[in-house]
Amino acid sequence: MSEQRQIITNRVAFLETKIPSYAAVLGIVCLLVVWEIICRLEIVPPLFLPAPTAILLAGWDMIASGELYKDLIASLYRIGVGYAIGAALGVLVGLILGFSRWTDAIASPIVYSIYPIPKIALLPLIILWMGIGEMPKVAIIALGVFFPVVINTFSGVKNVDPMLIKAAVTFGSNHLNVIRKVILPASLPMIFAGLKLSAGTSLLLLVSAEMVAAQEGIGAMVLHYGNLMITTKLMVGVLILSLLGLTFNRVLQWLERKLIPWK
Amino acid sequence: MRIVVENVDKTFVDSKKREVTALTNINFSIEKEEFVVLVGPSGCGKSTLLNIVGGLMSPTSGTVYFEGTNGKKPSLGIVFQEIALFPWRSVYENVIFGLEEAGASKQEQQEKGKQYIEMVGLSGFENAYPKQLSGGMRQRAGIARALAIEPDLLLMDEPFSALDAQTRTIMQEELLTIWNRTKLSTLYVTHNIQEAVYLADRVIVLSRHPGQIKSIIQIDMPKIGRDQEQYRAQFEQYADQIWQLIRHDAQEASREG
Numbered sequence: 001m002s003e004q005r006q007i008i009t010n011r012v013a014f015l016e017t018k019i020p021s022y023a024a025v026l027g028i029v030c031l032l033v034v035w036e037i038i039c040r041l042e043i044v045p046p047l048f049l050p051a052p053t054a055i056l057l058a059g060w061d062m063i064a065s066g067e068l069y070k071d072l073i074a075s076l077y078r079i080g081v082g083y084a085i086g087a088a089l090g091v092l093v094g095l096i097l098g099f100s101r102w103t104d105a106i107a108s109p110i111v112y113s114i115y116p117i118p119k120i121a122l123l124p125l126i127i128l129w130m131g132i133g134e135m136p137k138v139a140i141i142a143l144g145v146f147f148p149v150v151i152n153t154f155s156g157v158k159n160v161d162p163m164l165i166k167a168a169v170t171f172g173s174n175h176l177n178v179i180r181k182v183i184l185p186a187s188l189p190m191i192f193a194g195l196k197l198s199a200g201t202s203l204l205l206l207v208s209a210e211m212v213a214a215q216e217g218i219g220a221m222v223l224h225y226g227n228l229m230i231t232t233k234l235m236v237g238v239l240i241l242s243l244l245g246l247t248f249n250r251v252l253q254w255l256e257r258k259l260i261p262w263k
Numbered sequence: 264m265r266i267v268v269e270n271v272d273k274t275f276v277d278s279k280k281r282e283v284t285a286l287t288n289i290n291f292s293i294e295k296e297e298f299v300v301l302v303g304p305s306g307c308g309k310s311t312l313l314n315i316v317g318g319l320m321s322p323t324s325g326t327v328y329f330e331g332t333n334g335k336k337p338s339l340g341i342v343f344q345e346i347a348l349f350p351w352r353s354v355y356e357n358v359i360f361g362l363e364e365a366g367a368s369k370q371e372q373q374e375k376g377k378q379y380i381e382m383v384g385l386s387g388f389e390n391a392y393p394k395q396l397s398g399g400m401r402q403r404a405g406i407a408r409a410l411a412i413e414p415d416l417l418l419m420d421e422p423f424s425a426l427d428a429q430t431r432t433i434m435q436e437e438l439l440t441i442w443n444r445t446k447l448s449t450l451y452v453t454h455n456i457q458e459a460v461y462l463a464d465r466v467i468v469l470s471r472h473p474g475q476i477k478s479i480i481q482i483d484m485p486k487i488g489r490d491q492e493q494y495r496a497q498f499e500q501y502a503d504q505i506w507q508l509i510r511h512d513a514q515e516a517s518r519e520g
Contacts, residue, residue, distance in 0.1 A: 166319050167347040170339055171412065172364035181360075185351040262351045262392040 050232040055239060058232040072240065074216040078134065079206045079244075082141025086198065090146045091191055094153025098187070099179055104154075111150055119144040119201075120208045127213060137209040144205040145198040152194025156187030189263065192256045199248045207241065218244075264331050264415050266293040266316070266448065271325035273311055284473035285311050289325070291467055291479065293416065296446040298486075300463035302453055302505060304513035308474030309452045310344075310420055316450060317341050317418045329415065338365075340409030340447075342419040346401050348393040354404045355380065355389040361412035379407040382441055399430040406438070410445060417447040421454070435461055439487060456509075460501045461489055468505055471512045478508055 032052050038044055039051030046054065062068040097104050097111070119140055126136040160183050168182045210219025222237035271289040274282050285308040293299045301309045314320040316327050317339060329337040340361065348357045358380055359372040367375075380386055383403040393401050402422055409417055423431040435458060442449065442462075453459055459466045463482050470477040482501060484494055 161347075163343060163345045163347040164349060167341070167343060167349075168360070168364075170317060170319070170341045171361035171408070172338075177364065182349065185349070188351075260351075262394060 047229060047231055050235055054232050055235045059236040059239065062233065062236055068236070068240070071216050071218050071221045071237075074214075075206060075210065075218045075244075078137045078209075078217065079141055079202055082138040082206075083145050083199075083202045085138070086142035086145025086202070087149050087195060089142070090149025090194070090198075091153050093146075094150045094191070094194075095157060095179060095183065095187070097150070098154045098157025099175075099183060108154075111147065111154075115147045115151065119147075119205060120212075123209060123212055132213055137206070137214065140209050141202050141205050144201045148198040148201065149191070149194040152190050152197070153187055156190025157183050159190070160186040188260050192252065192260070196249065196252050199252060200245070203241065203245050203248070264329055264337060264448070265295055266327070266416050266450075267330055268292065268312075268316060268327050269325055271312070271315060271322045271327065273308065273315065273320075274323045286315075286322075286474040288475055291476065292330075293448050293450055295448055298442060298449045298451065298462060298464045300451045300453060300459040300466050301469060302456060302459040302466055302509070303469030303474070304471055304509050304516040305454060306516050306519070307469040307471040307512065309454075309469055311474070312469075313418055313420050313450065313452045316416075337415040338412055340412050340414035340417045342402070342405050342409045342417070342422045344421040344424055346393075346398075346405045346425075348401055348404055348408070350393050353390045353392055354385055354396070354407075357393070357404055358407045358411050360408060365412060375411050375413075379411045380404075382410065382444070383407040384437070397430075398426050399434060402426065402434065403437075406441070410441070410447070413445075414447060417449045419449065419451045421452055423458070424453070424455075431458075438462065443487060456502050456505045459505065460498055466501075466505060468508045470509065471516065480504065 035049075036052050039046060039049060039054070050058075059068070093107075093111075097107055122143065123136065123140050126139050130136045130139060164182050164186060165178055168178050173181060206217075207219035207222070210217035211223045214220040218237050218240055222234055222241075225231070225234040225237065268289055268291050271286060272284070273286040274284050277283050289312060291299070301312060303309045311320065315322050338361075349360065352360065355376050359367075359376040362372045362375055376389075380389060383406050385400060385403050385407065388396065388400065388404075393404065396404065402425075405422070409419075423434050426434060439462065451459075451462060460482060464486070466480045466482060467476055468478045468480065469475065480501065484497060484501075488494070489498055
């Protein structure tokens with residue numbers, strides 16, 4: 001019988017394959033090397049696609065001259081203030097809409113009909129209202145962040161386990177405490193989904209608004225060097241935007257882990 | 264303080280707009296320091312009744328009231344079948360939730376929190392989140408949360424039905440020990456007859472369609488040690504008496520799925 005034995009092996013081992021940590025860097029490094037080689041061999045003219053090393057050198061020059069700093073600060077200010085306002089209002093309105101059936105019935109149709117409008121289409125109108133200062137850019141970002149956050153917060157609130165609300169009420173919570181101690185923490189995962197979604201939107205709106213109407217900022221800088229056909233400096237702007245997006249996501253992830261330790 | 268349930272009826276309107284009578288003509292009381300168990304087949308409305316007593320549902324007619332409150336606002340502690348711990352709160356924070364909402368001082372919260380966590384045997388797990396606990400331990404925390412407010416009425420809705428058989432037996436024993444120390448007026452819902460006979464001072468047997476009280480049975484055995492040899496015959500007698508009362512209904516219920 002022993003020669004007929006069949007050992008049973010784990011046939012789903014591929015689900016648990018271990019990946020070495022350098023794998024994450026591998027793809028990016030390969031891409032950069034191929035890109036550099038293409039540029040060095042002059043397969044593509046440097047005007048159309050500058051080499052990574054050229055972009056880095058240009059970036060270094062712009063940092064040294066303080067030019068980049070000025071644009072970055074202007075952009076960070078707009079996105080920071082706009083995002084904060086949009087997110088705070090979004091969470092607040094989402095909680096209210098979700099908690100009260102009256103506000104839900106009255107305000108939800110309004111929210112859902114404004115939500116699909118690409119917010120950048122409202123920029124001319126907002127400039128008309130607020131002038132051409134910082135206000136309309138901040139406002140357009142806040143508006144773009146507000147809606148996804150509201151809708152996610154709202155569905156987070158609607159999905160709170162009613163047992164938990166009953167439990168809180170039994171142990172003496174009033175309405176305010178039910179919102180503060182049950183509905184808000186229970187909806188945090190959904191709120192964060194909304195915050196992450198709108199992080200991308202806010203970056204998009206920042207660049208668009210700066211391209212339409214701004215003297216300073218990464219978006220204005222990219223457009224400016226595009227017009228001058230200085231593509232290395234243009235690419236520095238693009239690189240900064242990519243880093244900005246990455247950092248933004250990292251910060252949100254970190255915050256999520258801090259605020260939702262029970263998951 | 265005693266709790267009186269008087270002429271309670273509950274009708275629902277189902278999805279086909281038909282009226283369904285869940286409970287009719289429910290009359291009973293829970294005396295001070297009495298452990299009352301509601302037992303009945305599934306669909307007899309026992310959880311509905313518990314929800315009405317707990318103030319989580321309104322009866323169609325009839326009333327539930329505390330008698331002899333002497334101006335004090337009576338408090339309720341509920342242990343839920345689904346346990347319903349707050350996942351974002353640690354064991355300690357869950358246990359003191361009711362005290363927090365009642366406006367107890369930080370010191371009182373700490374003292375009672377510690378005392379009741381110890382009583383349910385969760386010392387050392389104060390900082391764990393519910394997700395990190397086993398089912399039995401979660402329900403211990405749920406019980407501690409209800410006990411911590413030292414309620415005038417403790418309601419328990421099939422608290423051990425989600426636990427495995429071994430854990431359930433242990434929890435029943437421990438519940439009796441805890442009850443013996445706190446002597447809270449308790450209304451306990453279960454479909455398990457052995458559990459009812461093991462825990463109750465009085466068993467209220469409900470029947471279905473419509474849910475009404477079929478019989479109220481006084482259990483004349485000492486509260487502690489009913490599982491001992493000398494009470495076995497008496498225990499079996501009570502269990503059998505209850506089973507005969509609900510057998511027909513239970514068979515019907517199982518056919519309906």
